[in-house]
Amino acid sequence: MLMLSELMRFRVIDANGDTTKLTDLALGKLDTDYPLVTHMLYRQNQEVERVLPWSAVKGIDKAKRLIGVESYRGAKELDTPGQPVRLHRDVLDALILDLQNRRTTRANDLWLEQKKGQLHLMAADTSARAMFRRLFRRGYHEKDRSHLYDWKYIEFLRGDPEAVETGARYHRRITRLPPGEIAHLTATIPYLHAAELLSLLPEQLAADTLEVMSPERQLQVFEEFDEAFALKVLELMAPDLAADIVGHLDIELAQYYLNRLPKASGQRIVDLLKYPANTVGGIMTNDVVTVPLHLKIGKARPALREKLKEPDFVYFIYAVEEQPPHRLRGVLSLRQLLTAEDDQTVEEMMNPYLLALSPFDSPTEAGYRLLNSQLAALPVVGKEGELLGTVSIDAAVSQVAPRGWRAQAPKVFS
Amino acid sequence: MTQTRPPEGLEPVHELDLFQVHNRPPAGQVSLRLNIRGRSVSLRRFHRPPRGLLRWLLILGPGLIASSAGNDAGGIATYSSAGARFGYDLIWVMVIITISLAVVQEMCSRLGAATGRGLLDLIRERFGLGWSFFAMGILFIANSGIVVSEFLGIGAAAELFGISKWLVVPVAAILLWYVVIFGSYAWVERIFLVMTLVFFAYPVAAILARPDWGEVAKGAFLPTLDLDQEYIFLLVGLLGTTITPFMQLFQQSSTVERGVARRHYGPEKVDAYAGAVFSNLISITMIIATAATLHRAGQTRIESAADAARALEPAAGQAASTLFAVGLLGASLLAGAVLPLATAYAVSEMLGTPKGVSLDFRRAPLFFGLFTGLIFFGAVLALIPGLPVLEWLVAVQVLNGVLLPIMLIFILRLINDGQLMGRLKNTRLYNVLGWGTFILITTAVVIMLGSQVLTMLGIIPQ
Numbered sequence A: 001m002l003m004l005s006e007l008m009r010f011r012v013i014d015a016n017g018d019t020t021k022l023t024d025l026a027l028g029k030l031d032t033d034y035p036l037v038t039h040m041l042y043r044q045n046q047e048v049e050r051v052l053p054w055s056a057v058k059g060i061d062k063a064k065r066l067i068g069v070e071s072y073r074g075a076k077e078l079d080t081p082g083q084p085v086r087l088h089r090d091v092l093d094a095l096i097l098d099l100q101n102r103r104t105t106r107a108n109d110l111w112l113e114q115k116k117g118q119l120h121l122m123a124a125d126t127s128a129r130a131m132f133r134r135l136f137r138r139g140y141h142e143k144d145r146s147h148l149y150d151w152k153y154i155e156f157l158r159g160d161p162e163a164v165e166t167g168a169r170y171h172r173r174i175t176r177l178p179p180g181e182i183a184h185l186t187a188t189i190p191y192l193h194a195a196e197l198l199s200l201l202p203e204q205l206a207a208d209t210l211e212v213m214s215p216e217r218q219l220q221v222f223e224e225f226d227e228a229f230a231l232k233v234l235e236l237m238a239p240d241l242a243a244d245i246v247g248h249l250d251i252e253l254a255q256y257y258l259n260r261l262p263k264a265s266g267q268r269i270v271d272l273l274k275y276p277a278n279t280v281g282g283i284m285t286n287d288v289v290t291v292p293l294h295l296k297i298g299k300a301r302p303a304l305r306e307k308l309k310e311p312d313f314v315y316f317i318y319a320v321e322e323q324p325p326h327r328l329r330g331v332l333s334l335r336q337l338l339t340a341e342d343d344q345t346v347e348e349m350m351n352p353y354l355l356a357l358s359p360f361d362s363p364t365e366a367g368y369r370l371l372n373s374q375l376a377a378l379p380v381v382g383k384e385g386e387l388l389g390t391v392s393i394d395a396a397v398s399q400v401a402p403r404g405w406r407a408q409a410p411k412v413f414s
Numbered sequence B: 001m002t003q004t005r006p007p008e009g010l011e012p013v014h015e016l017d018l019f020q021v022h023n024r025p026p027a028g029q030v031s032l033r034l035n036i037r038g039r040s041v042s043l044r045r046f047h048r049p050p051r052g053l054l055r056w057l058l059i060l061g062p063g064l065i066a067s068s069a070g071n072d073a074g075g076i077a078t079y080s081s082a083g084a085r086f087g088y089d090l091i092w093v094m095v096i097i098t099i100s101l102a103v104v105q106e107m108c109s110r111l112g113a114a115t116g117r118g119l120l121d122l123i124r125e126r127f128g129l130g131w132s133f134f135a136m137g138i139l140f141i142a143n144s145g146i147v148v149s150e151f152l153g154i155g156a157a158a159e160l161f162g163i164s165k166w167l168v169v170p171v172a173a174i175l176l177w178y179v180v181i182f183g184s185y186a187w188v189e190r191i192f193l194v195m196t197l198v199f200f201a202y203p204v205a206a207i208l209a210r211p212d213w214g215e216v217a218k219g220a221f222l223p224t225l226d227l228d229q230e231y232i233f234l235l236v237g238l239l240g241t242t243i244t245p246f247m248q249l250f251q252q253s254s255t256v257e258r259g260v261a262r263r264h265y266g267p268e269k270v271d272a273y274a275g276a277v278f279s280n281l282i283s284i285t286m287i288i289a290t291a292a293t294l295h296r297a298g299q300t301r302i303e304s305a306a307d308a309a310r311a312l313e314p315a316a317g318q319a320a321s322t323l324f325a326v327g328l329l330g331a332s333l334l335a336g337a338v339l340p341l342a343t344a345y346a347v348s349e350m351l352g353t354p355k356g357v358s359l360d361f362r363r364a365p366l367f368f369g370l371f372t373g374l375i376f377f378g379a380v381l382a383l384i385p386g387l388p389v390l391e392w393l394v395a396v397q398v399l400n401g402v403l404l405p406i407m408l409i410f411i412l413r414l415i416n417d418g419q420l421m422g423r424l425k426n427t428r429l430y431n432v433l434g435w436g437t438f439i440l441i442t443t444a445v446v447i448m449l450g451s452q453v454l455t456m457l458g459i460i461p462q
Helices: A087-091 A128-135 A179-186 A191-199 A203-211 A215-222 A227-236 A239-248 A251-260 A263-273 A297-308 A334-339 A363-373 A393-400 B052-059 B062-070 B073-086 B091-115 B119-127 B129-160 B165-182 B185-208 B213-221 B229-242 B245-257 B266-295 B305-351 B365-382 B389-415 B418-424 B428-456
Strands: A011-013 A019-027 A037-043 A050-053 A057-061 A066-069 A095-098 A103-106 A109-115 A118-125 A148-150 A154-156 A289-292 A316-320 A328-333 A377-381 A387-392 B032-036 B039-043
Touching: A019 A087, A037 A118, A109 A128, A128 B129, A179 A191, A179 A203, A191 A203, A191 A215, A203 A215, A203 A227, A203 A239, A215 A239, A227 A239, A227 A251, A227 A263, A239 A251, A239 A263, A251 A263, A251 B032, A263 B039, A289 A297, A297 A334, A316 A334, A316 A377, A316 A387, A328 A334, A328 A377, A363 A377, A363 A387, A363 A393, A387 A393, B052 B266, B062 B266, B073 B129, B073 B229, B073 B266, B073 B305, B073 B389, B091 B119, B091 B213, B091 B229, B091 B245, B091 B266, B091 B389, B091 B418, B091 B428, B119 B129, B119 B245, B119 B305, B119 B389, B129 B165, B129 B245, B129 B305, B129 B365, B129 B389, B165 B305, B165 B365, B185 B266, B185 B305, B229 B266, B229 B389, B229 B428, B245 B266, B245 B305, B245 B389, B266 B305, B305 B365, B389 B418, B389 B428
Parallel strands: A011 A066, A289 A316
Antiparallel strands: A011 A019, A019 A037, A037 A050, A057 A066, A095 A103, A095 A154, A109 A118, A118 A148, A316 A328, A377 A387, B032 B039
C-alpha cells in the first residue's frame, strides 16, 4: 500500500546506481475500476522530463524510498504534454465526485497498490489528515481507513468539456444514477466540470439531466456542448424545456440550431417559441398524444402504442377531428383507453366537457386554475379550436410555487 | 350581458367561442423574424437583454459591492488620515491606483468567468497544496484584520449616535450572523448598500468646502515622494485599502456565482471598471473634503470618528456626524457580513468541504465554524478596551498592502495560463499594467519596511 504523496518523494534508481527524481505517474485507461499506472515520469538534474514504461520497474523499496528500474533504456522524451492523465499534475488536488455519498470533494491524496508487479489506483483520501500529512511530509500510518474512497465509485473530471471529445476515458459509473441526482451533483461543481460531466453521459440521460437543472446552469452548460451533442440533446429534451434554452441563446446561434434540428422536433420548438415566455403558450408543451375522433378503440390502441413511447406527458390522450384544423373535441385518460371495449369509438368514450386555456392567458392564473381543478393537465387551444398543447401540473406548480421551491418541485411527467 | 370567460366545462369544448379573451399577445412583446428552413417565422419567446442604460446597470453587481465594501471603516480612516495629514499631496496615488484597481478586479472577474472557479481553488489546482495553504493563510490574516476593523467601525458609528458600543457591537454581530444564516441576506444586503449611498455626501462636501482646485490638480497629477515615514506608511495604507486581497476573492467568486460564462464575458468587464472608478472617485473626494476642512484648519491628526465626520460639515452642517455615522454603519455592516461569508466560502471550496448557507452546522461544520468564528473574533477584538481604533484601522490596511503583491503574483500567473484561460488570457497591455501594479506596490512596501528597519536601527531619526 502506497500513498501518492509518499511515492512522490521517492527516487528512481537503475542497476548502475544512477538516480533520478520521480516527477509524476501516468495512467492508462480510466474506464476500468482501478486504473493502471502505465508510465512514470522522471527528471535528472535540470533536464527535460522523460517517460519510462512502468514495466521497467523491478521493485519498490519503501524503507529506502527507492523505485528500482532495470535501466533507463526505453525512456523517451515527453512528446504530448497534455496527454495522458497524470496522477500528480491532474488528479491530486482535483475536484472529484464521490458517487457513494453523492458529494463533490477533493483528492487530498491517492492510494496506490501493487498487484502482480502492476501499480493500480485504488482509492482517494479526502480527509483533512491527508492534507496535513502532505504539508508536513509525514508517512501514512493510519489503521482506520474509513476516509479512503474506493476509486470504483469516483468520477474524475478535468474541468474541460473538450476532454470528452479528445478521447480521454472516463469511468462513467455515474450513468447509473437518476437524472435528478446527477443534476444535484452538477450544482456543486464549476460549470465547465458540469458541462464535461453531461457530455460524457449518454445523450438521452444528458437531456433528462439538463431538464432538471436550474435555468442559469442549464444555459451555461448547454453553451459548452459541441454542436452535434447540443443538437442531439435539444432533440431529446421535452420541447418546452428545449424552447426555454433556445429562447435564451444568441439569436444567430438559435437560428443555426433551429435550422439543423430534425424536422419534427425542430418544428415543435419553433411552434413554442411563437409565444412570449410570460403567457400560457410560454409554459405549455406541444408534445402530446392525439387520436382521431372516430377511430375504434380496438384500432386506436395499437396505433397509439408507438406514439405513447415518446412524449413525456401521456396521462391524457386528446381526441381531435380528422380534418384540418384538427379541432379538439375531448379527452380520454390512459385508463379509459385501456379499459374500453374494442368496438367503441373514441368519441363515445371521451369527455367533451373540457376546461381549456388560451395561449395568451396569464400563466400564473392558468397555474391556479389547473391546481384548483385537481387535474393533471389542461389543454391549450388556438383560435379555431385546434389543439396547441397542454399545460401540465409540473409547469403549473413552477408558476405558483415560491421561487426557492421551484427547483425542488417534482417533475412528475418527465 | 358581459362575459369574461366562456362557459368551459359546461358545453362541449368545440362549441365554445374560446377567444373572446386573450387572443392577442400581451402588449409590449417584441417579436423577432427568423428564417427557419426557408420560411420566415415570427417568434416572441426570445429573451432579449435590456438595451441602453438599463443593460449596463444590470451588469453592475459584484464590482459595486466589492468597492462599496472597500470604502469601509478602514478605508474611511485611511483616506481621512491621508487628507488631514498631507492635504492634497497623496491624491496622485489614488489616480494611479484607479487604473490598477480596475485592471486587477477585471482580471479576477475574467478568471472567474473563464474557469467557473474561485481564486483559492485555482491556486490549489495549479500550484498545489502548499501554495494554496500559504495563500489561504494570507487571506485569513488580512480578512480577520478587516473583520475586526468593521466591528470597530460599527462601534464608532454607534458612539456617534450616542449609543454604547458595548451594546451595539454584540447586537450587530448576532444580527449579521442570524441574517446570513437564517434570513434572506440578499434583501438585507440592499439595505446596507443603500446606507452607503450616504457617502455621496463626500463629493458634495468636497465641492462645498471650496478647496483650492489648482492644488487638488497638482496633488492629483504631480506625484510627490516624501521620504517621511508617515507619508510612506499612509501611501502603503492607501494601496492596501484600495486594492484589498478580499476584494479580488469576492469579485471572482461573485462572478462565478452570477453564472457569467466565458462566452458572454465581454460586457462584464464594465462591472469591474465601473466599480473601481466609482469607489475611487468617492475615496478621492474623501481626501479632498478632509484636506479642505481639517487639514486647512490645522488639524492634521484624526483621533476619532467624530474628527473624521467633521469633513462632511460643509455639506451637512450640524447633521455631519449623523450622516457620517449612517454611512459608516452601512459600509461596516456590509463588509462585516460579506467578508466572513466570502472567506468561509473560499476556504471550504479550496478544501473540498461542503459549503453554503442552505446547509447546517452538522453538514458543513467548517463553513459555519469559520463564518461564526470570524464574526465572533471580530466583535470580541473590537471591544477590547483602550484599543487605538484609528491606528488599528490604518495598520490593517497597511498589512493588506504588504500581502497584496503576493496575491497579485498568483493572479498574474493564473491569468497568463493559456490552458486555463484559452482566448481570455491576458493581453500584453494587461500584463504591463498588472506587473506595473505589482512593482508599484512592492516598491512602496519595500520602502516602508526599509525605512522602518532603518529607524529601528537608528539610521533614520524618528
